[in-house]
Amino acid sequence: MKLPDWASFRTIRARLVGALALLVGGVATSALFGWLALRFQTGDIGLALEGLRESGSVNSALQSGILDEIAAAEAYLASPNPALRERFQSVGLETHGLRRQYRRLRRLTAEDRILVDSIATLQAALEVHYSVAHALLDLGRGGEARDEAVDARRHANRITVAIRSLSDRETNRASAEADVLARSASKRQAILLAVLATSTIVGIVLAVLTLRAVESPLGKLMRAAERLGQGDLRAVEPGQMATEFALLADAFGAMAQRLGGIVKEVVDESERIAGSAGDLSAISEELAASSGEISTSMLEISGGADQQAAKLAEAGAAAAQLRTAAGDNAAAAERVAALGQEIRVVAGKHREDVQGALGALLDVRSVVQRSATEVNQLARSSEAIDEFVTLVKRIASQTNLLALNAAIEAARAGEHGRGFAVVAEEVRKLADESAAAAERVTETLEFIRRQVEQVTRTMEEGAGKVEGIESVSQSAARGLEDIVTAVAGVEDAARQVATAAAYNREAAVEIESIAQAVSGQASKHAVAAESVTAAAEQQSASTEEMAAAASEMLAAAERLRKAVSGFRL
Amino acid sequence: MRLRSLRPYHYPALNSGGPIALQPRPIASRPGRLTAATVFVAATLLLGACRGGGDTIVVGLSGPFSEARGRSMLLAARLAVSEINAAGGVRGRQLVLEVEDDSASNARAIATALKLRDDPNVVAVVGHLTSGTTIAAADIYNSGANPVVELSPSASSPDLTGIGRFTFRVCATDLVHGTALARFAFQRLGARTAAVIYQNDEYGRGIFGTFGEEFRRLGGTIEEADPVLAGGAEVGPYLERIQRAARAQVLMLATDRTTGAVILRQARQRGIGLPVMGGDALAGIQGEGAVAEGVYYSSNYLPDRPGEKNAGFLRAYSAANNGEQPDHRGAGAYDAVHLIADAIHDAGTSRAAIRDALAAVGTSRAAYDGVTGRIAFDRRGDVTDKTVVIGVVRAGRIVPAETP
Numbered sequence: 001m002k003l004p005d006w007a008s009f010r011t012i013r014a015r016l017v018g019a020l021a022l023l024v025g026g027v028a029t030s031a032l033f034g035w036l037a038l039r040f041q042t043g044d045i046g047l048a049l050e051g052l053r054e055s056g057s058v059n060s061a062l063q064s065g066i067l068d069e070i071a072a073a074e075a076y077l078a079s080p081n082p083a084l085r086e087r088f089q090s091v092g093l094e095t096h097g098l099r100r101q102y103r104r105l106r107r108l109t110a111e112d113r114i115l116v117d118s119i120a121t122l123q124a125a126l127e128v129h130y131s132v133a134h135a136l137l138d139l140g141r142g143g144e145a146r147d148e149a150v151d152a153r154r155h156a157n158r159i160t161v162a163i164r165s166l167s168d169r170e171t172n173r174a175s176a177e178a179d180v181l182a183r184s185a186s187k188r189q190a191i192l193l194a195v196l197a198t199s200t201i202v203g204i205v206l207a208v209l210t211l212r213a214v215e216s217p218l219g220k221l222m223r224a225a226e227r228l229g230q231g232d233l234r235a236v237e238p239g240q241m242a243t244e245f246a247l248l249a250d251a252f253g254a255m256a257q258r259l260g261g262i263v264k265e266v267v268d269e270s271e272r273i274a275g276s277a278g279d280l281s282a283i284s285e286e287l288a289a290s291s292g293e294i295s296t297s298m299l300e301i302s303g304g305a306d307q308q309a310a311k312l313a314e315a316g317a318a319a320a321q322l323r324t325a326a327g328d329n330a331a332a333a334e335r336v337a338a339l340g341q342e343i344r345v346v347a348g349k350h351r352e353d354v355q356g357a358l359g360a361l362l363d364v365r366s367v368v369q370r371s372a373t374e375v376n377q378l379a380r381s382s383e384a385i386d387e388f389v390t391l392v393k394r395i396a397s398q399t400n401l402l403a404l405n406a407a408i409e410a411a412r413a414g415e416h417g418r419g420f421a422v423v424a425e426e427v428r429k430l431a432d433e434s435a436a437a438a439e440r441v442t443e444t445l446e447f448i449r450r451q452v453e454q455v456t457r458t459m460e461e462g463a464g465k466v467e468g469i470e471s472v473s474q475s476a477a478r479g480l481e482d483i484v485t486a487v488a489g490v491e492d493a494a495r496q497v498a499t500a501a502a503y504n505r506e507a508a509v510e511i512e513s514i515a516q517a518v519s520g521q522a523s524k525h526a527v528a529a530e531s532v533t534a535a536a537e538q539q540s541a542s543t544e545e546m547a548a549a550a551s552e553m554l555a556a557a558e559r560l561r562k563a564v565s566g567f568r569l
Numbered sequence: 570m571r572l573r574s575l576r577p578y579h580y581p582a583l584n585s586g587g588p589i590a591l592q593p594r595p596i597a598s599r600p601g602r603l604t605a606a607t608v609f610v611a612a613t614l615l616l617g618a619c620r621g622g623g624d625t626i627v628v629g630l631s632g633p634f635s636e637a638r639g640r641s642m643l644l645a646a647r648l649a650v651s652e653i654n655a656a657g658g659v660r661g662r663q664l665v666l667e668v669e670d671d672s673a674s675n676a677r678a679i680a681t682a683l684k685l686r687d688d689p690n691v692v693a694v695v696g697h698l699t700s701g702t703t704i705a706a707a708d709i710y711n712s713g714a715n716p717v718v719e720l721s722p723s724a725s726s727p728d729l730t731g732i733g734r735f736t737f738r739v740c741a742t743d744l745v746h747g748t749a750l751a752r753f754a755f756q757r758l759g760a761r762t763a764a765v766i767y768q769n770d771e772y773g774r775g776i777f778g779t780f781g782e783e784f785r786r787l788g789g790t791i792e793e794a795d796p797v798l799a800g801g802a803e804v805g806p807y808l809e810r811i812q813r814a815a816r817a818q819v820l821m822l823a824t825d826r827t828t829g830a831v832i833l834r835q836a837r838q839r840g841i842g843l844p845v846m847g848g849d850a851l852a853g854i855q856g857e858g859a860v861a862e863g864v865y866y867s868s869n870y871l872p873d874r875p876g877e878k879n880a881g882f883l884r885a886y887s888a889a890n891n892g893e894q895p896d897h898r899g900a901g902a903y904d905a906v907h908l909i910a911d912a913i914h915d916a917g918t919s920r921a922a923i924r925d926a927l928a929a930v931g932t933s934r935a936a937y938d939g940v941t942g943r944i945a946f947d948r949r950g951d952v953t954d955k956t957v958v959i960g961v962v963r964a965g966r967i968v969p970a971e972t973p
Contacts, residue, residue, distance in 0.1 A: 089794065096774060100728055103708065110679050113708060117675040124769035128796045128803055135795065135806035139813070144806075 011243040012214060019206030026199025033195055037188035044184065048177040051105065055170055058102040063163050065095035066123060070156050073130035077149055080137055088134075092127050096120070112169060119162045126155035217241035217249065224252050228259075320512050327505050376456070382445050389438045389445070396435035403428030625665040626658075626918055628909055629685035629717075630902070631696035631706070633673035638826055638853060641899030642698055642722055643668065644890050645882075649906035652885070659913045664906075667691055671702050678702035682709035686717050692918045693718040693927075695905045698898055699825075699850075700726030700743070701771040707732045717920045718927060720909060722901025723869070725849060726775040731949035735924050739901045739908070739944055740869040741955040743772070746848045747779025749867050753959045753970075754819045755787040758844055762790045764817035766807055766832055768824040768850075769796035776848040777823040792817045797824065801831035808836050811843075822847040830857045833864065846959075852896040855962040865970055867957045870897035870941045873968065874958075882940040897941070904939030911937065 072088035075081075103116050133148035220239070227234075234256075241249065403424050410421035630646050633639040650664045658664060669685060671678040678697050685691050686709055694710065694717055697703045703724035710719040711733025721729070721738040725746055729738060754760045763784055767773035773796070781791050792814060795807040801824065811817055820836065820843040822829045829851045836845070837860050846865035847854075854861045872883055872894045882903060886895045895903070912926035915934065930937055931945020931953065938944075947953045961970035 092796075093774065093778070100704075100771075103705075104732075108708065110683055110709065113679055113705060114676045117679075117705060120675075120770075124796065125798055128769055128798050131796050132803045132806050135810050138810050139806055141806075 012210065013244065015206065015210050015213060015242065019203065019210060022206065023199055023203045026195060026202060030192055030195045030199060033188070034192050037185075037192060041181070041185055041188065044181055048174075048181060052170070052174050052177065055102065055105050055173075058098055058105065059163070059167060059170055062095060062098045062102055062119075063167075065091060065098055066126075066156075066159055066163070069095055069123075069127070070130075070152075073134070073152065074149075076134055077130075077137060077145065080134070085134055088130065092123070095123065099123070112166070115162060115166055115169070119159060119166065122155050122159045122162060126152050126159060129155060213242045214245075217245035221245060221248055221252060224249070224256075228252070228256055234260075323505050323509050323512060382449055382452075385441065385445055389442045392434060392438040392441075396431045396438060399431035400428055400435065403431055624661075625663045626660075626692055626913060627665050627667050627688070627690040628906065629669060629688075629691045629694035629696065630666045631669040631671050631678070631681045631685065631694060631702075632698035632722075632898075632902075633702075634668065634670045635672055636827075638850075638896075638898065639670075639673075639698055641853075641893075641896040642902040644893070645886060645895050645899030645903040646695060646906050648882075648886055648889055649903045649910075653907070653910050659910050660917070664910060669696075671697055671706075673699050673702055675701050675705035678706040679709055682706035682719075686710055686713055686715070689715070691717060692913060692920055693720065693909045693923050695720050695722065695902055695909065697721055698723050699770075699772055700724045700729060700775060703736070703738070704728055704732060704771055707736045711735045715920055716924075718909070718924050720905045720927070722905050723849065723898040726771050727779065728771060728775065730951050733950075734928075735920075737927055737946055737950040739904050739939065739941060739952060740849070740897065741957050742951060743775040743848065744779045745955065745957050746867045747776045747781075748783040749957045749959060750776075750821065750846055750848065750865075751780045751783035751787060751789070753865065753867075754821070754844075754846060755784060755789050757959075757970075758819055758846075760789065760818035760844070762792050762817050763819045763821050764792045764811045764843070765794040765821040765823060766801075766804060767794060767796055767821075768801075768828055769798060772825070772848075772850060773797075773823045776850075777821075780821055780823065797828060797832070799825065799828055801828040801835075804832045804835055808832070808839055808841060812839055812841050817843060819843055820845045822851065825850040826853045830854055830861070833857070834860050849897055849957070852898070852967075855965055855967050858965070861962045862964075864962045865959055866967075867959050868897045868967070869955065869957055870895075870900040871958055871960050871967055871969060872896075874940070874942075876940075878938065879940045900939075900941045904937070904941050904944060907939065908937055908944065 069088055069091040072084050072091055076084040076088060099116060099120055103113060108116070129148050129152035133145040133152060136142075136145035136148060217239075220241070406424035407421055407428070410417035410424055413420065628650075630643070632642045634643045646666060650666055653659060654663045667685065667688070667690075669681040671681045678701075681696075682694075682705075685694050696719060697706055698721070703719065703721045704726060707719055707729065710717050716733075716735045719733075719736045721736070721740070723740050724738050725740055725743045727742050727744050729736065730742060754763060763780075765777050765781065767777035777794060781794065784791060793807070793811065795804075795810075797804050797807070811820070820841065822832055822845060824832065824847065829847050833845055833854070834857075836843070844863065844865065847867075849866060849868045851864065851866040852868055854864055854866065872879075879900075882900070883894065886899065886903075887893055908927060908930065909923065912923045912930075916922035916926035926934065928946055928948075928950075936943050936945040942955065944955075945953050959970045960967040962968075
């Protein structure tokens with residue numbers, strides 16, 4: 001498992017931080033230790049001094065208390081005064097209190113305690129001896145009291161010895177304390193020095209290591225950088241070094257590698273460009289040439305097209321005229337056809353009329369012959385009528401006379417004859433009218449007779465004329481027939497003409513539209529040809545520019561190739 | 570973690586004394602501190618077991634067992650241990666006493682304390698009996714790399730108060746004794762003058778001091794105060810002077826039992842009929858015969874103290890010891906052993922944990938209802954509110970003297 005960088009001290013940072021931390025820690029430890037040492041030393045000294053002072057003061061109080069006690073006891077023995085006994089007792093109790101106090105002091109050894117305890121026992125015995133001595137003295141037994149006092153004094157001596165021994169112990173302890181303090185001080189000093197020395201050594205070692213760790217890779221990297229500056233892009237083998245430098249070297253290597261790649265690419269690319277630029281130059285020259293040709297061709301095309309357009313426009317106009325003419329032709333032909341048909345119809349009718357007339361004429365001839373006969377008969381019948389008219393006239397004259405007689409008779413009949421008189425008047429008028437009618441018939445007969453005579457003559461003349469008319473009409477009929485036939489031919493021709501004209505017209509229309517289309521196309525062609533020409537000209541110009549650029553590029557590619565040839569890959 | 574709930578806490582009957590109606594102590598709620606301490610101590614316990622402590626837990630017991638006054642303390646402590654072990658021990662381990670005789674000598678007590686303190690198997694010490702030895706040994710128990718609890722059944726000197734974090738006592742101080750005695754003398758006996766013969770040691774001076782102070786405060790006069798050494802050999806002149814002066818109305822013997830008996834005998838021989846009284850150190854003087862009749866002494870404990878627990882203790886004690894009766898030292902030692910067993914039970918066998926558990930009795934732990942009464946520790950290792958009774962010797966037995 002790979003340790004993280006900070007843990008394995010592979011980075012300069014970690015080393016520096018570690019070194020600094022160690023140094024700071026060492027210094028801080030030294031400082032702290034020094035401070036603590038001083039503090040503890042002070043504390044220890046203070047405690048020792050305090051203990052010594054305390055035990056000294058208690059000890060001396062104890063000693064003086066016991067001496068006081070002895071003094072009071074002795075004084076009572078010399079002059080029995082209850083106050084002295086009181087004092088002896090109270091001082092004694094105080095001294096016991098002091099001893100208890102002393103025993104509670106710290107740092108007393110078991111031996112100390114036993115010694116103190118033996119002092120207590122001695123003091124108790126001393127007190128008892130003195131007390132008994134006092135009691136004996138009080139009881140007037142002086143001798144015994146003195147004996148007791150001797151015992152008491154013996155105890156006092158022993159107490160003195162014990163207290164001296166305690167004092168010696170105190171002194172010994174004080175010097176022991178001092179020794180301990182001195183030892184602990186020198187020990188602390190030694191530890192402090194050791195810590196400081198360790199810190200210093202660690203610092204120096206780390207500084208040297210760090211310097212070495214920095215210098216060697218830095219030199220390598222510098223050389224690599226110089227090489228890189230000289231264009232040597234070959235890989236650099238950095239070797240073992242701190243992580244930062246390894247990273248830097250890696251970065252250097254990566255940079256050189258990438259730079260090498262780029263340079264290589266540039267060389268390749270410039271060669272390729274040079275090739276391409278050569279090609280391009282050639283092509284552009286060709287292109288220039290061909291575009292010139294195109295230009296020329298297009299100019300020609302443009303001219304031809306214009307002409308074509310004009311001619312086509314003319315053709316179109318002609319076709320239009322042709323179309324119009326064809327249309328007119330067709331109309332005329334149609335009209336001819338219609339006329340022919342009309343003629344044919346009329347001629348047919350005429351021919352029928354002529355035939356009819358001819359028939360009528362034949363009828364007329366027979367009718368005239370028959371009429372002549374009949375008119376002759378009529379002429380003879382008119383004579384019968386003459387006779388009948390003479391009769392009618394006589395009847396009319398008779399009737400009139402009768403009516404006149406009837407009127408005279410009616411007038412004589414008076415009133416009763418009035419009605420008859422009216423009838424008689426009416427009959428007379430009728431007789432008058434019959435007489436007038438008979439007169440007009442006689443006149444009409446006269447006229448008819450003359451007419452018949454005229455008709456007979458006309459008839460006779462007509463019969464002669466009919467014969468002439470007959471022959472004429474026969475020839476007319478024949479002529480009409482010929483006309484009909486001819487008209488039918490005309491009609492056919494006209495129809496043919498119309499068909500042809502329609503065809504012509506269609507053809508003309510087609511021609512016209514084609515001509516127009518062609519003309520438009522031709523115009524367009526012309527325009528296109530012009531733009532092509534312009535484009536071709538432009539292209540030509542561009543091509544020239546391109547050719548120039550290509551040659552420039554060629555030059556640039558060459559320069560580039562020269563430039564990158566400085567790098568060593 | 571309530572270890573206590575895992576094991577019923579009762580005492581089986583010993584011998585044929587009938588069922589001992591000792592009620593289990595109520596389970597007091599314990600603060601987390603102790604629980605944490607228990608866990609810690611459980612670990613320590615395991616270490617201890619590995620170390621070779623094995624199946625036993627060693628408790629030191631130190632007093633003047635070569636002397637008569639030490640007898641009850643030793644017997645009662647053994648009784649307590651056998652009861653506890655019969656009930657399954659503490660934390661499944663048997664309690665063992667390491668008995669050290671200090672001969673009531675301060676020097677011996679110091680040596681004993683050193684031995685016990687430096688024995689890693691000893692988890693606590695019940696001792697010492699006298700104020701002098703307890704004070705002298707306190708300096709040892711409270712010092713060193715691994716201080717150990719010193720729990721005295723009977724050391725009553727005021728100088729013991731606050732002497733060290735590891736020092737405790739189950740009895741009242743001489744302040745209580747001396748004061749109670751002074752009041753008794755002044756109020757009950759009607760004495761206005763007193764003669765004091767005191768043993769010239771920590772105890773004697775202590776009880777004399779508190780007695781004298783209270784007696785004077787009440788308006789009495791200390792006619793004379795005479796020091797004697799243990800044994801009381803030199804008491805004659807004092808008694809003669811007292812007799813001749815004839816001003817004292819009460820004779821206060823601030824001595825131990827033996828010395829007191831000597832003085833008492835001499836006084837009676839001289840015809841001094843003054844009422845005689847003394848501190849709890851006189852306990853047992855009733856065994857001195859007729860001369861002790863009418864002697865008053867103060868005590869933390871009288872055998873006829875009421876209460877089921879004391880009755881059971883009395884029965885067991887007398888059954889185990891040919892009808893003997895325990896004194897206040899025995900009762901104190903009995904309570905002391907139980908207190909330490911409880912502390913171990915709750916806190917484990919670490920000395921510091923035992924000390925903390927003991928200090929918490931009556932505060933964060935429940936007060937202990939012992940045969941000597943309710944025990945709760947103040948911050949200076951003294952029992953709080955501990956009263957003393959004044960007993961009087963009647964027909965060779967000590968009985969309460971509250972009714973004069």
